[in-house]
Amino acid sequence: MAIDQKMGKTFAEKILALKSVGSTGILPVNAGEIVTVSPDIIMSHDNSAAISGIFKKIGIFRVMNPEKVVIILDHCVPPATEKYAENHKIIREFVRQQDIKNFYDINTGVCHQVLPEKGYALPGTLILGSDSHTTTYGAFGAFAAGIGRTETAALWATDQLWLKCPQTIKIIITGKLKEFVTPKDIILYIIGDLGADGVLYKAVEFTGETIANMSISGRMTLCNMSAEMGAKIAYCEPDDKTKDWLANHNILTSELCPPTSDPDAEYEKILEYNIDNLEPQIACPHTVDNVRPVKEVQGTKFHQALIGTCTNGRIEDLEIAANILAGKKIAKDIRLLIFPASIEVYKDALKLGILEKLINSGAVIMNPGCGPCLGAHQGILAPGEVCISTANRNFKGRMGCEDAEIYLASPSTVAASAIKGEIIDPRELSF
Amino acid sequence: MINGRVWKYGDNINTDVIFPGKYTYTITDPTQIARYALENLDKNFAKQVKKGDIIVAGENFGCGSSREQAVTCLKYAGISAILAKSFARIFFRNCINQGLYVIECRDAVNKIENGEEITIDFQKGTIISKKGTFAFPPLPDNILEILKDGGLIEHIRNNVKFQNPNINSSPKSKC
Ligand code: SF4
Numbered sequence: 001m002a003i004d005q006k007m008g009k010t011f012a013e014k015i016l017a018l019k020s021v022g023s024t025g026i027l028p029v030n031a032g033e034i035v036t037v038s039p040d041i042i043m044s045h046d047n048s049a050a051i052s053g054i055f056k057k058i059g060i061f062r063v064m065n066p067e068k069v070v071i072i073l074d075h076c077v078p079p080a081t082e083k084y085a086e087n088h089k090i091i092r093e094f095v096r097q098q099d100i101k102n103f104y105d106i107n108t109g110v111c112h113q114v115l116p117e118k119g120y121a122l123p124g125t126l127i128l129g130s131d132s133h134t135t136t137y138g139a140f141g142a143f144a145a146g147i148g149r150t151e152t153a154a155l156w157a158t159d160q161l162w163l164k165c166p167q168t169i170k171i172i173i174t175g176k177l178k179e180f181v182t183p184k185d186i187i188l189y190i191i192g193d194l195g196a197d198g199v200l201y202k203a204v205e206f207t208g209e210t211i212a213n214m215s216i217s218g219r220m221t222l223c224n225m226s227a228e229m230g231a232k233i234a235y236c237e238p239d240d241k242t243k244d245w246l247a248n249h250n251i252l253t254s255e256l257c258p259p260t261s262d263p264d265a266e267y268e269k270i271l272e273y274n275i276d277n278l279e280p281q282i283a284c285p286h287t288v289d290n291v292r293p294v295k296e297v298q299g300t301k302f303h304q305a306l307i308g309t310c311t312n313g314r315i316e317d318l319e320i321a322a323n324i325l326a327g328k329k330i331a332k333d334i335r336l337l338i339f340p341a342s343i344e345v346y347k348d349a350l351k352l353g354i355l356e357k358l359i360n361s362g363a364v365i366m367n368p369g370c371g372p373c374l375g376a377h378q379g380i381l382a383p384g385e386v387c388i389s390t391a392n393r394n395f396k397g398r399m400g401c402e403d404a405e406i407y408l409a410s411p412s413t414v415a416a417s418a419i420k421g422e423i424i425d426p427r428e429l430s431f
Numbered sequence: 432m433i434n435g436r437v438w439k440y441g442d443n444i445n446t447d448v449i450f451p452g453k454y455t456y457t458i459t460d461p462t463q464i465a466r467y468a469l470e471n472l473d474k475n476f477a478k479q480v481k482k483g484d485i486i487v488a489g490e491n492f493g494c495g496s497s498r499e500q501a502v503t504c505l506k507y508a509g510i511s512a513i514l515a516k517s518f519a520r521i522f523f524r525n526c527i528n529q530g531l532y533v534i535e536c537r538d539a540v541n542k543i544e545n546g547e548e549i550t551i552d553f554q555k556g557t558i559i560s561k562k563g564t565f566a567f568p569p570l571p572d573n574i575l576e577i578l579k580d581g582g583l584i585e586h587i588r589n590n591v592k593f594q595n596p597n598i599n600s601s602p603k604s605k606c
Contacts, residue, residue: 032568033571034570034571034573034574035571036573054584057584058584058587058588059588147524148497148499148521148524148525148528150499150528150583150584151524151528151583153584154528154583154584154587157587158587162527162571162573162574162577164523197491197494200491200494200519200520201519201520230520232520
C-alpha cells in the first residue's frame with residue numbers, strides 16, 4: 001500500500017501504530033487498516049465471572065499479563081441476589097488464583113470513575129474494556145474502546161487483539177454555557193442532532209474553546225455518552241487541565257509525552273457547534289437520540305429522580321444538585337436517589353457538606369456503584385412509573401421494568417425537577 | 432477461495448431480523464439457531480440456503496444488538512461469507528471472532544445480482560461475478576488465520592502455546 005509521508009496522522013492512527021504488536025512505532029497505520037495491538041490496560045467489571053468462564057474454556061491456566069488486568073466490582077454492589085453474590089465470589093477467587101493485583105471490591109465505585117482515579121487512564125494509553133462506556137477515558141487523551149466478553153478472555157490469554165483503525169470525526173465546540181446549562185446538555189444536543197448511529201465506528205475528537213475551558217469532569221461526560229451515537233472512541237487532547245487533574249489525584253505524569261493529531265491529519269468530517277444559546281436538553285423515552293429542549297416536556301410527572309452513575313456522579317455534578325436543592329425540599333410524591341460515582345467522590349461530598357444538603361432536601365444517599373442504571377437493583381421502577389435520571393441510557397426496560405419510562409437530563413434539570421415534582425427547565429424554577 | 436450462490440438484501444439489515452431477540456435465551460443449540468436465520472426478512476432463506484452460499488447486502492449490515500447469535504445462525508445455516516457496503520461495528524467484530532468471512536466492497540454490491548454464483552479469493556482480494564471481477568483490500572494475514580481456524584477462541588487454542596510462557600505452569604493454589 002502506498003504511504004503518503006506528507007499526510008498528517010490522527011491520534012487514532014498514531015496510537016494504534018505505537019501499540020501494534022512488534023511495532024517500533026515507526027510503521028504508519030491508516031484509518032481502515034486492521035492491526036494487532038497489545039493494550040496497556042484490560043478492564044472488566046462484574047462480567048469478569050462470565051469472562052473467566054470463557055477464559056477457562058480456552059484451556060490455559062494463567063493470565064498472560066495480570067498486571068494489565070483491572071477488575072472493578074460495581075454493577076450490582078453489594079449483591080442483590082444469590083446469583084450476583086456467587087458471581088462476585090467467582091471473581092474474587094479468580095483474582096486470587098491469577099495474582100491480579102488491580103482488583104477493586106464493592107467499596108470502590110463505578111469502573112469508569114475508578115479507573116481514572118487510580119491512575120490507569122493516562123494520556124496516550126490504549127485501554128480496552130468489556131463495557132460499552134469505556135469511551136470515557138478519552139477525556140484523558142487515552143484511546144479507550146469497548147470490546148466483547150470473548151475478546152476480553154482472549155486478551156487475558158494472549159495479551160493481543162485485532163482492531164480496525166477508525167476514521168476520525170472532529171467536533172469543534174465554541175461558545176460559553178449559560179447558567180444551569182452543563183456539558184450533559186451539549187452531548188445530549190449533539191446525540192439528538194447526529195442520531196444513535198451518527199458516528200458509528202468512528203473516533204470522535206472534541207475540540208474548540210468550550211472544550212479548552214471545560215473541566216475534566218465535563219469532558220468525561222462528553223466522552224462517556226459518545227458511545228450513544230456509536231463512537232468507537234472519544235478523545236480530548238490532553239492539556240494543562242488534564243495535568244492538573246492527574247496531579248491533584250497524586251498520579252505521576254512527569255515523563256508523559258502522548259501522541260496527538262497532526263494539524264494536517266485527515267478527518268472524515270469536521271462538525272461545528274456553537275453553544276452560546278444552548279438550552280437545557282432532555283432525552284425522552286425510549287431512545288437516547290430522542291432529544292428535545294427540556295421546555296418542550298415541562299410539566300411531565302415522574303416518580304423517581306436519580307443523580308449519579310458514570311455519566312454524572314462526580315463531585316461537580318453533586319455540587320450542582322446540592323446548590324439547587326439546598327434549603328429546599330423535594331416534592332412530596334417523588335423520591336430522589338443519589339449515587340456518587342466513587343468512594344472518593346462520596347468522601348469529598350461528605351467533607352464539602354454536599355451530602356448533608358442533599359439529605360436535608362429529602363434525598364436518599366446510596367453507596368457508590370451503578371445502582372439501578374442497568375436494572376439490577378437499588379431503585380427498580382414499577383410498571384407505569386417514570387424516572388428522570390442523569391445516566392446515559394433510557395432504553396425500554398433499562399431500569400428493570402418494560403412498562404416504565406426514563407428521561408435523561410443534566411444534574412441541574414434533575415435537581416430542579418425533583419423540587420417541582422414534575423419536569424422543569426432549571427432556569428424557570430424560582431429560587 | 433469460496434464459491435456460492437448469492438442471497439441479496441438491502442441496507443440496515445438489523446440483528447433483530449437476522450435472529451429475533453425473543454429467541455436469544457430460549458434457543459441455544461447452533462443447528463437449532465440456524466433454522467431461524469433471517470426469519471423476519473426472508474422466510475425462504477432458512478429452508479433453501481445451501482452450504483457455501485454468500486450474503487450480499489447494502490450499508491450497515493448487522494446493526495442493532497451485540498448478540499452473537501446473529502452471526503452463529505448465519506454461519507450454521509451454511510453461509511460462507513458476507514459481502515456488504517459496510518458493517519455495523521460489533522457485528523463485524525463478531526463475524527471475524529466467530530470465523531465468518533466479511534468483505535466490504537461497494538462496487539461489487541452494486542453490480543452483483545440475487546441468485547447468481549460468485550467466487551471470492553481472499554488471498555488475492557478479488558470477487559469474480561457475471562459482471563466482472565472486483566478488487567477489495569485483502570484482509571491481513573493474522574485476521575485470515577483467525578478465520579481459517581474458525582474463530583478467535585479456536586485460533587488461540589491452536590496458537591497460544593507459542594505465545595504464553597505461563598501456559599504450562601498450573602495456577603497457584605492459595606485458597
Ligand atoms: S453506571 Fe450505568 S452506564 Fe455506567 S458502567 Fe454502570 S451500568 Fe454502565
